[in-house]
Amino acid sequence: MIEISSKTNDHFRRWADLSSARGIKKHQEFILMGEKLIHEFLENPSFRVKAEIVNEDLKSLTMTAASLKGQRIPVFKLPKALFNEIDVVGTHFNLLVLEPKEITPLKEGAKPEGLEVISPLGDPSNLGALARSALAFGASKMILTEESCNPYHPKAIKASAGALLKLPLYKIGKFTEFVAANEQIYALDMKGENVASFKWPKNLRLAIGEEGPGFSGLKGLQRLAVATQSVESLNATVAASIALYSYSCAQN
CATH class of the missing domain: 3.30.1330.30 (Ribosomal protein L30/S12)
Incomplete structure (x- = not known):
């Protein structure tokens, strides 16, 4: 010693x-x-x-x-x-x-397989909470954008309850550029189709936005929303958990 x-x-x-x-x-x-x-x-x-x-x-x-x-x-x-x-x-x-593992770049032109969660979240605790829900509800992988925080940050791993050590991680460049070059991307936003009634396809990419700016100004996204009462919106990771649960139920 x-x-x-x-x-x-x-x-x-x-x-x-x-x-x-x-x-x-x-x-x-x-x-x-x-x-x-x-x-x-x-x-x-x-x-x-x-x-x-x-x-x-x-x-x-x-x-x-x-x-x-x-x-x-x-x-x-x-x-x-x-x-x-x-x-x-x-x-x-x-x-x-x-020793961290090298995060694999997502193959250009790759089609989604299962539910793939795209995260530009810069806050370690939010990223960890999202990863925990993604693993719990059967996401096949998490795709980290250039804007995302490091998944090996101690606060991220703690918030994920270890999910970030188990969930397959991939990386891409800027989120806006990825959206422009790819289809089958759904964005969790305040304005969109209710996840409770949405016909979830088996294979898709679900993007979770930062609280505040969300996906304002981005075109080409199919938008999904979690319906609320008495409050304008939910915390991004809470809304994501509800959406992920909804997807999981649709597959069973």
Whole structure:
């Protein structure tokens, strides 16, 4: 076990940088946080584990995990004060430093297969919540636009309850350019056909817009809406969950 006691340590400085999308991209690492998420992950690791971080009250999990047997994973012990600076979502549990997977570009001209969710969401918590619902209601993949936040941001993974580690992820360029070049894209908007009565096709792409601007000014989109009473609109991820549930029911 390697002990670190200074903020000037290169490892600590790098981990501290992983609380931002910029840092994750720069270092090609992200930190998995959360007791339940880590126990689930260690049952069937789907990402390369680069290190484990503990404090004086925590015992290493990677040293005894059957799924990691034979792998030499460095374990770093930090004082609680330094550990808490890395544990940005406040889990007070072991942290795993993982290597992110390269997100595959969506093949040009590819037709939708099942329900594909397009997300330009820049807020990590919103992206995570959307991914959680997408996985729960049978989406085949999530397509991240150029505007989307990094799916390996700690707040995104926490909000997704680990769904972002399981859902197939693809990337495209700017959303407006993708819309102009593709058909079969439905946008969840305040003005559109009610999802409750919509005849859901098996294969389609459903775009979720940022709250506020939505899809104003975009042409060529087929629009769907979640009907509401007494309020003008719902939170984007709440509306998306309702739409995804509606799709799921239509397929069963």
